[in-house]
Amino acid sequence: MSRAGRILLPLLGAVLFLLAWEVAVRILGVRPIMLPPPSAILHELSTAPLWFAEQAVYTTLITLAGFAMAAVLGVAFSILIVEWAVLERILFPLFVALNSVPKVAVAPLFIIWFGTGSEPKIAIAFLIAVFAVVIDSALGLRSVPADTLDLARALHGSRFKVLVRIKLYCALPHIFAGLKVAMSLALVGAIVGEFVSSGRGLGYVILTAQGQFDTARVFAAIAILGVLGVVLIGALDVVERYALPWRHRVAPGSGH
């Protein structure tokens, strides 16, 4: 498909969806407090664009901080459990058990521990996101074909060289799959954190607007969150293309 088609067709889908929404709300006479039309949401956004932007930036920073922690620590943890079977036996069941605790239930505890600043929100975003990274990264590190490992052994490759020259490269596509899931989950975590206690961010906007039955404002924040999710995942797609050049190019030096 052409480049234009890849961007224009999804955009067409979104426009049709919004149009149908607008028309339906008007024809059926839905009360704006229940479901405002897209035009009202747009109007809401245009009344205080800078203020909305500020809240969006705050939520984005929380998300990215939680995501970065999940990425770094998640990959590091997966390396530990894949390389040392004993560590896996000791730590992995515990990790799975801890993960099955609903993170939302732990959020208030984080407020007690970390206060009401950014830290507890980053911690929740991290906790929700890290599991996906660990699972996919460990899967990837284990996906090296048996004969490749045999070859490495026959060539007397050290454990470290096998890890950084073979296993990590093999794992990269899996790691990126995990990172994309982790990014969406970190965004969820950031919003949950802001729900629990905050004076800023899109989660805070939703919560306060809901208290005032300002449905248009709730939808405005949700719309921003939707765009934010698409942009963050899209950014990861771009990073992936650069991190895995051998999947998209003929030669290391060539254009594409």
Place this chain on the structure above:
Amino acid sequence: MGRADASQPIIVSRDLTKRFGGRAGLTALDRISLDVREGEFVALLGPSGCGKSTFLRCLAGLEQPTEGELLFDGRPIQGPPQGLGIAFQRDALLDWFDVLQNVLLPAEFGGLRVRDHEPRARELLRMVGLQDFAHVYPSALSGGMRQRVAICRSLLLEPRLLLMDEPFGALDAMTRDQLNADLHRIWADRRMTTLFVTHSITEAVFLSTRVVVFSPRPGRVAENVVLDLPAHRTLALREEPEFLRYARGFRALFETMGLIHG
């Protein structure tokens, strides 16, 4: 180089037995006795599942024999020995490195200075006609070209012993012929001791100085034939009467083992 005396075998296998899964388990190799001398090209010929790969893996130090003795240069093989070149059916190239980096892998993994081996790697690539592909990712190459890269990689450190496990098994017939001719040319040039696993009679007779036939499960040496064929060979040899006589002989042996029905 410290080459051993030509009369001294480089590989000695004495009653080598390999069982998988304990005493009552599956016997993959049953008392294999085989000597290989420096400079020989030995084809291991036999049907699937007769233990050819297992034998090669024992030689590579990737499996330990259950019973018997396996010596390389007079010493028991405990782990992967030094001076080994290996090629598998799946070329096992690393997709994320370019062709040159793949050929240089034995130097890199052996802890040697990679830059010192680059001229040699480029020379090998030139030998197989891939000099213009040094900086291309393997994904851009055909199956035959990839297998050539794998052969270059196996030859980088001038191995004293080259182990090849059906390296051309996944290639189409024409590419396979080409690679047979290429490999023979390379071997005739440097005479590295080679063990070459195949289940193609034509390939075995064309390439080797000796053919060892394994019987089906459990693997035993059924036949051990030194070939009296010219040292320098072209694909045309495969139409000559002496070549066809050997091929017919091995086919007849496979028939008596019940592997081919006429």
